[in-house]
Amino acid sequence: GPRGQVLALDRSPRAIRRLSEATARLGLASVHATLYDAREAGGAWAGRFSRVLLDAPCSGLGTLRRRPEIKWRRRLEDLPRAAALQKALLDGVAEAVSPGGLLVYSTCSLEPEETDEVIDAFLARHTAFALEAPGPDLQALADPVRRGILRAWPHRHDTDGFFVARLRRGAS
Numbered sequence: 001g002p003r004g005q006v007l008a009l010d011r012s013p014r015a016i017r018r019l020s021e022a023t024a025r026l027g028l029a030s031v032h033a034t035l036y037d038a039r040e041a042g043g044a045w046a047g048r049f050s051r052v053l054l055d056a057p058c059s060g061l062g063t064l065r066r067r068p069e070i071k072w073r074r075r076l077e078d079l080p081r082a083a084a085l086q087k088a089l090l091d092g093v094a095e096a097v098s099p100g101g102l103l104v105y106s107t108c109s110l111e112p113e114e115t116d117e118v119i120d121a122f123l124a125r126h127t128a129f130a131l132e133a134p135g136p137d138l139q140a141l142a143d144p145v146r147r148g149i150l151r152a153w154p155h156r157h158d159t160d161g162f163f164v165a166r167l168r169r170g171a172s
Contacts, residue, residue, distance in 0.1 A: 006031040007049075009038045039088045042095020050101045052093050056086045058107040058114050062161030065154045079113040086118045094126050094169075103129065103167040108160055110151065115163040119149075122167075132168040 008031060010016050019033040036044070038054070059082050060070050090105060097103045105122075107114050123129060131148025134141075141157065141164075143149035150164040 004030060007045075008033045009036045009041060011035065011037045037092075039092035041092045045096040047096070047098045049096050050098050051104075052097050052101070053104045053106070054089055054093050055106050056089055056114075058082050058086065058109040059111060060108055062108040062110050062152075062154070062163075064161075066160060079111055082109075083113045083118055086114060087121055090118065090122045091125065094122070094129065097169045099169055100171040101169050102132075103169065105165045105167065106162060108162045110153070110161040110163055115151075115165075116146075116149075119165045119167075128170045128172075129167045130170070132166045134164075134166055 006028075008016075008019055010019070010033070013035055016033045016035045019031075023029075023031040023033065059074055059078055060067070061074065064070055086105075086107070090103075094103060105119065109115065119131070123131070131146070133147050134150055138150055141150040141152055143151055148166050150162075150166075152159050152162045154161050
């Protein structure tokens with residue numbers, strides 16, 4: 001709504017500069033681009049946000065259809081490295097979610113190491129969170145087996161591959 005505020009964190013000065021330029025050009029005064037490592041978000045903003053989106057850095061393997069050159073730049077060891085960063089980022093931003101708040105984790109990868117395994121490890125460490133089913137408008141992407149997970153498959157949905165987990169923090 002008109003009263004909402006968006007705090008966008010990135011540790012890259014270039015990314016913050018690009019986002020600041022875009023929001024200024026679009027007149028989005030409610031978006032505040034901040035140079036900050038999201039792994040530390042819990043310390044600075046513990047329990048302050050009702051909604052948090054973590055669009056995590058990933059291997060990008062879900063974009064192969066559109067960017068086939070990625071397959072020549074990725075190595076096997078990239079997946080565990082990306083997963084470790086994703087887990088650390090999730091841990092950091094989870095602390096910023098208020099009781100009853102929503103945390104959405106997304107990647108443009110469909111690799112289990114960056115998706116289900118990251119979420120499973122997160123839920124084991126953060127028992128106050130639980131997967132929550134998406135709204136009816138997203139049912140086409142809902143995982144038929146796992147509640148609270150959305151997956152877009154390039155061959156099924158004519159889009160990049162991506163993964164989304166919707167996590168609700170308990171009210172207490």
